[in-house]
Amino acid sequence: MSDQLPKKRGKRGRPPKLPEKKLKSESESKDSQALPNLSIKQEKISDKPKHQSELIDIYNNIRAAFINSGVSQQSQLLIRRIASNLSSTGEFSSQPLLRILNEVLQELTLNELEVVSWAIVLDRYNWRENSLPVQNLLLNIAFAIKTQLNEDTGPYKAYLATKSSSYMDEFNSWVESIKPLMNINAKDINNKFKELSKLVGVPGDEKIHDYNYYVDEILQISPPYTQDAKDESLLPVKKEDVSGHRKASDFDFESSTNNEHTILPKVEVMPTNFLKDWGADSKEGFSMQAPNIPHTK
Numbered sequence: 001m002s003d004q005l006p007k008k009r010g011k012r013g014r015p016p017k018l019p020e021k022k023l024k025s026e027s028e029s030k031d032s033q034a035l036p037n038l039s040i041k042q043e044k045i046s047d048k049p050k051h052q053s054e055l056i057d058i059y060n061n062i063r064a065a066f067i068n069s070g071v072s073q074q075s076q077l078l079i080r081r082i083a084s085n086l087s088s089t090g091e092f093s094s095q096p097l098l099r100i101l102n103e104v105l106q107e108l109t110l111n112e113l114e115v116v117s118w119a120i121v122l123d124r125y126n127w128r129e130n131s132l133p134v135q136n137l138l139l140n141i142a143f144a145i146k147t148q149l150n151e152d153t154g155p156y157k158a159y160l161a162t163k164s165s166s167y168m169d170e171f172n173s174w175v176e177s178i179k180p181l182m183n184i185n186a187k188d189i190n191n192k193f194k195e196l197s198k199l200v201g202v203p204g205d206e207k208i209h210d211y212n213y214y215v216d217e218i219l220q221i222s223p224p225y226t227q228d229a230k231d232e233s234l235l236p237v238k239k240e241d242v243s244g245h246r247k248a249s250d251f252d253f254e255s256s257t258n259n260e261h262t263i264l265p266k267v268e269v270m271p272t273n274f275l276k277d278w279g280a281d282s283k284e285g286f287s288m289q290a291p292n293i294p295h296t297k
Helices: 028-046 053-067 071-088 099-107 113-124 136-150 154-163 168-180 186-196 212-221 276-282
Strands: 206-211 250-253 261-265
Touching: 053 099, 053 154, 071 099, 071 113, 071 186, 099 136, 113 136, 113 168, 113 186, 136 154, 136 168, 154 168
Parallel strands: none
Antiparallel strands: 250 261
């Protein structure tokens, strides 16, 4: 035996444990990767300004739909009332107010609420301090109402810019002067709506009203009259039509001066060979007899 002790084996060390990584679920990994990119993409889309021509196309579609549906009867009544109120002030006696108001209404596709708000500001406006042409002023006030009651007015701004490249700059500086007039609450709108909704009556007789706007709307919605191409009175007479049995629709009724009604048969178009063919089918031939014409008293 040797005095030499066996060497102790070194303690075999284990590799240090690495900290366990918490595995993310598939949904969490997708959210952490996809959401930032998605939100950025959406932000770019929403903030991307539309091209001017695209805004004009949107405006044209909005206006075409508005014109095709027609101005409502309520809006027509409101516009007539506004024109009547403005004419009574004496400031616009020589202006075609009704035509101008209708043009602005169709240009900006105003609804009833916007028309009533428009009327409120027009009543509050000091016309003696006005330096703009009447048509420009009415358009400016209507557009101020449009921008106040709507979020997206880009298509309308693009359209107005086609009329004048400097319109928006001039409008933005002008609208500051009427901001105090734009404070409109629900009571103001309700009172003005009730005032403008009254029918236009004849002075001294409240039972007689002007129904012209009803007629205008009926003419707009009524289809054009077309006569039916098949008119039975113009068709050739068939053999069974002369059997002697006539319907009530085969007679014309005319009244005479002595209030007596005479029933007369219709004069119908007969083919030239009708008598020849009809006589050939009869063994005894035929004889011309005067028709019995009944008289009613």
